[in-house]
Amino acid sequence: MSQSLDTTPPSSADEPAYNPRNYLNAEAGAMSWLLTRDHKRIGIMYLVLTSVSFFLGGFFALLVRIELLTPGPTIMNAMTYNRMFTLHGVVMIFLFMIPAIPGIFGNFFLPLMIGARDVAFPKLNLLSVYLYLIGAVIALYGMIHGGADTGWTFYTPYSTTTVTKVVPILLGAFVLGFSSIVTGLNFIVTIHTLRAPGLIWMRLPLFAWSIYATSIIQILATPVLGITLLMVAVEHAFGFGIFDPARGGDPILFQHMFWFYSHPAVYIMVLPAMAVISEVVCASARKNIFGYKAVAFSSLGIAFVGFFTWGHHLFTSGQSTLDAGIFGILSMFVGIFTAIKVFNWTATLYKGAVVFTTWFAYFCGFLFFLVFGGMTGIALATVSLDVHWQDTYFVVAHFHFIMVGGVIMAWLAALHYWWPKMFGKMYPERWGIVGAMTIIFGFNATFIPQFLLGNYGMPRRYYSYPERFWPLNVASTAGASLLGFGFLLIAVYLLWSLKWGKVASANPWHSRGFEWDTLSPPPVENFLSDPIYTHPPHDYTEVPSGAAEVKHAT
Amino acid sequence: MNELMRRMLFLPEQGSAYAVEVDHLHFFVITVTMLGAFGVAGAALLFFVKYRRRRDRQVTEHVEPRAIHEVLFIGVPLAFFLLWFAIGFPLFVKLQTPPKDAIDVYVQGKKWMWKFAYPGGPNGVDVLRVPAGRPVRLLITSRDVIHSFFVPDFRIKQDAVPGRYAQTWFNATQPGRHQVLCAEYCGLGHSAMLAEIIAMPPAEYEAWLAESRRSTVAAAQDSPEDRVDPRTSLAEQGRRLASEYGCFKCHTVDGTRHIGPTWLDLYRKTERLQDGKNVVADEAYMTESMMDPAAKVVAGYQNVMPTFQGRIPGPEVAAIVEFIKSLRTDAVRPEPSKGPVYVPVPGYDPSIVR
Numbered sequence: 035m036s037q038s039l040d041t042t043p044p045s046s047a048d049e050p051a052y053n054p055r056n057y058l059n060a061e062a063g064a065m066s067w068l069l070t071r072d073h074k075r076i077g078i079m080y081l082v083l084t085s086v087s088f089f090l091g092g093f094f095a096l097l098v099r100i101e102l103l104t105p106g107p108t109i110m111n112a113m114t115y116n117r118m119f120t121l122h123g124v125v126m127i128f129l130f131m132i133p134a135i136p137g138i139f140g141n142f143f144l145p146l147m148i149g150a151r152d153v154a155f156p157k158l159n160l161l162s163v164y165l166y167l168i169g170a171v172i173a174l175y176g177m178i179h180g181g182a183d184t185g186w187t188f189y190t191p192y193s194t195t196t197v198t199k200v201v202p203i204l205l206g207a208f209v210l211g212f213s214s215i216v217t218g219l220n221f222i223v224t225i226h227t228l229r230a231p232g233l234i235w236m237r238l239p240l241f242a243w244s245i246y247a248t249s250i251i252q253i254l255a256t257p258v259l260g261i262t263l264l265m266v267a268v269e270h271a272f273g274f275g276i277f278d279p280a281r282g283g284d285p286i287l288f289q290h291m292f293w294f295y296s297h298p299a300v301y302i303m304v305l306p307a308m309a310v311i312s313e314v315v316c317a318s319a320r321k322n323i324f325g326y327k328a329v330a331f332s333s334l335g336i337a338f339v340g341f342f343t344w345g346h347h348l349f350t351s352g353q354s355t356l357d358a359g360i361f362g363i364l365s366m367f368v369g370i371f372t373a374i375k376v377f378n379w380t381a382t383l384y385k386g387a388v389v390f391t392t393w394f395a396y397f398c399g400f401l402f403f404l405v406f407g408g409m410t411g412i413a414l415a416t417v418s419l420d421v422h423w424q425d426t427y428f429v430v431a432h433f434h435f436i437m438v439g440g441v442i443m444a445w446l447a448a449l450h451y452w453w454p455k456m457f458g459k460m461y462p463e464r465w466g467i468v469g470a471m472t473i474i475f476g477f478n479a480t481f482i483p484q485f486l487l488g489n490y491g492m493p494r495r496y497y498s499y500p501e502r503f504w505p506l507n508v509a510s511t512a513g514a515s516l517l518g519f520g521f522l523l524i525a526v527y528l529l530w531s532l533k534w535g536k537v538a539s540a541n542p543w544h545s546r547g548f549e550w551d552t553l554s555p556p557p558v559e560n561f562l563s564d565p566i567y568t569h570p571p572h573d574y575t576e577v578p579s580g581a582a583e584v585k586h587a588t
Numbered sequence: 589m590n591e592l593m594r595r596m597l598f599l600p601e602q603g604s605a606y607a608v609e610v611d612h613l614h615f616f617v618i619t620v621t622m623l624g625a626f627g628v629a630g631a632a633l634l635f636f637v638k639y640r641r642r643r644d645r646q647v648t649e650h651v652e653p654r655a656i657h658e659v660l661f662i663g664v665p666l667a668f669f670l671l672w673f674a675i676g677f678p679l680f681v682k683l684q685t686p687p688k689d690a691i692d693v694y695v696q697g698k699k700w701m702w703k704f705a706y707p708g709g710p711n712g713v714d715v716l717r718v719p720a721g722r723p724v725r726l727l728i729t730s731r732d733v734i735h736s737f738f739v740p741d742f743r744i745k746q747d748a749v750p751g752r753y754a755q756t757w758f759n760a761t762q763p764g765r766h767q768v769l770c771a772e773y774c775g776l777g778h779s780a781m782l783a784e785i786i787a788m789p790p791a792e793y794e795a796w797l798a799e800s801r802r803s804t805v806a807a808a809q810d811s812p813e814d815r816v817d818p819r820t821s822l823a824e825q826g827r828r829l830a831s832e833y834g835c836f837k838c839h840t841v842d843g844t845r846h847i848g849p850t851w852l853d854l855y856r857k858t859e860r861l862q863d864g865k866n867v868v869a870d871e872a873y874m875t876e877s878m879m880d881p882a883a884k885v886v887a888g889y890q891n892v893m894p895t896f897q898g899r900i901p902g903p904e905v906a907a908i909v910e911f912i913k914s915l916r917t918d919a920v921r922p923e924p925s926k927g928p929v930y931v932p933v934p935g936y937d938p939s940i941v942r
């Protein structure tokens with residue numbers, strides 16, 4: 035790899051200069067991708083795989099919305115509909131939301147941000163991609179051969195008595211869990227052991243702090259999901275009486291075990307989104323984060339408290355009144371940690387130098403969805419309000435706002451903010467803003483009617499519905515089609531820019547995030563010389579001298 | 589104001605006093621949320637306009653928050669969250685504790701219908717008739733998978749879990765009809781699992797109840813697989829079922845101590861358990877003891893009872909529970925006890941039991 039060292043660094047960081055010897059063209063051929071251990075290539079593989087999953091999951095979502103266009107049957111029968119919403123949930127959660135941001139941007143940028151050459155265990159990293167692929171293929175097999183009709187929550191005893199094929203999908207999710215665990219382990223060890231000289235914990239980019247918190251949850255909670263799904267599979271296949279009361283099992287036990295993972299899993303999804311936002315807001319405002327410690331430690335706080343809130347999914351399941359109260363209060367603490375972040379991000383704009391870009395638009399969208407998604411979450415945690423909303427479209431809209439809205443805003447913000455770094459090409463800014471407006475508007479048009487449907491009393495997972503729910507369902511479907519159109523637009527112009535986009539400079543946004551210190555696209559070994567850090571990231575207090583924003587060791 | 593907010597938020601009709609209370613909390617939360625969100629958005633917009641970027645590589649000042657900022661960031665939302673909880677949780681407790689004078693109705697969910705049974709009264713499918721202005725307690729269970737009994741107009745919802753009885757209650761303000769929906773996904777007919785609560789003027793309700801007690805027609809729609817004869821009262825059915833299932837081999841109904849605790853005066857009695865805790869023998873406890881006898885064993889008795897999980901269907905559990913409830917000292921006939929109705933277990937000596 036010494037060849038890259040021969041590259042002449044561009045004269046100035048601002049001048050467009052495509053780094054000619056980068057990780058993308060260092061080696062050629064399919065095998066160089068399939069057997070790569072380069073964290074950047076693995077990140078790109080995740081980008082391709084999770085994007086395919088996202089479009090698949092989005093396709094199922096559109097079918098669901100089209101079916102709900104009329105109160106009765108529209109384009110499919112009840113069985114197909116039940117399979118469609120199950121597939122939408124399973125694909126979006128296990129194949130997109132959980133792996134997307136850590137898999138793509140965590141892999142690509144974590145080593146770049148801490149001045150490392152790679153993650154701690156490059157081979158394990160490759161293994162995680164293959165586990166993802168194997169899990170996805172097993173789940174896909176299950177989808178083609180019948181497909182489960184249980185919803186992504188697999189509630190027993192329905193899931194253990196249904197005639198559809200749940201076992202392949204359960205096993206697929208089980209394997210995907212290992213992919214998630216391996217990634218989390220890798221990141222924790224990387225952050226502990228591979229920080230460059232000078233990068234003390236209190237200079238660690240906030241992206242890394244949040245990814246660290248995510249990894250802790252992935253390692254501690256995912257095994258519980260694995261064991262729970264296996265038990266469901268065993269009960270379905272061999273008739274063991276674990277959860278089915280007709281066979282001596284306890285169906286509520288399943289709910290406790292399932293949500294013990296699946297509630298923290300919400301933070302596996304949203305913490306990486308917060309990681310991205312902490313970077314994007316600093317670069318937008320050319321400002322250090324307001325309250326570094328508050329933002330960093332609130333990530334750990336969310337990871338910790340997130341383990342003790344699962345019972346808020348069981349307010350109407352017959353858990354004791356006292357338990358409901360305790361889980362309600364604990365759930366509000368997650369809201370407090372999130373509020374700390376929201377206020378600190380907003381305050382970061384204070385005395386900054388803000389510029390409106392596509393990724394700043396997504397930052398605004400993220401704040402919007404987080405505030406309303408979060409506040410509806412607090413409302414749900416007040417126990418008595420939840421009784422009406424539980425299992426209605428209000429909950430559907432709530433988690434789509436906070437979880438999906440949060441992840442998608444951050445995913446798109448990251449994709450645009452780091453696109454020049456990853457591929458050395460600029461995306462078309464105007465189309466970017468048009469895309470962002472379409473997505474944010476479409477998202478609101480889809481889910482605000484669903485909040486109202488929930489208030490109105492429409493339960494979720496309804497194939498047909500009483501006619502009074504009709505107008506709001508039409509509005510929601512219209513919003514969803516706009517949303518689908520927005521995603522297509524973004525996919526088209528991003529792919530277009532790979533070939534025809536303007537060449538990007540090493541640091542087109544003049545960001546002082548550490549990942550921008552190297553060339554675009556980065557060379558295989560990440561840095562031309564070993565970085566030493568003397569400042570925290572996003573330090574905009576002095577005029578930079580030339581390109582050298584990091585002092586390099588001799 | 590109430591009506592305006594309710595319509596703006598698409599909330600259904602407020603069928604009970606509880607619904608009005610919950611809605612008021614809802615309005616409070618949504619108003620503060622909106623104001624807070626406008627505050628954050630306003631601040632962001634202000635900063636964006638005031639601190640727009642002038643030059644590409646503009647230098648900005650390093651700002652560190654003071655402790656007071658972070659304290660406010662935490663304190664203000666926390667104060668509101670706790671206030672809402674302080675209002676919301678007592679409402680939930682209220683929903684969990686039905687008034688003592690409530691009418692009991694047993695509710696059973698099955699794919700894909702709701703069945704209702706009145707103690708000593710008729711059975712019905714998908715239509716629940718109740719008197720307006722009187723609290724009604726629902727004892728809810730399921731025969732197959734988990735369902736959820738959801739009445740939007742009353743803002744109540746309770747999961748129907750097989751093998752367990754859970755309770756909720758409502759008090760319809762005035763006569764009217766209220767839709768019941770199933771809120772927990774239960775398969776193909778999930779969205780068609782609808783029922784109706786008809787709140788009747790109390791006098792009409794009494795007349796209807798008396799009429800249907802006399803008539804046997806109401807039972808015809810019940811499915812043949814139920815072995816409970818719906819023509820008799822629930823308690824009588826319970827007595828027959830209890831003897832069929834062999835309950836009387838261990839439980840007496842006259843207060844005599846045997847292998848298991850007597851059923852006489854058992855309902856609402858506080859029992860001391862082996863682990864030193866106390867439990868009130870209510871419907872939930874009695875159901876649990878049939879399904880999972882080892883969970884809460886009364887002190888002084890051995891854990892010898894087999895589980896009836898999956899052996900006794902929901903309505904039969906209801907009948908047995910109703911039979912036990914009927915065994916109150918003040919309710920027993922004044923004639924002398926006819927002695928134990930159990931047959932002794934061969935080779936079993938009750939004196940060994942501590």
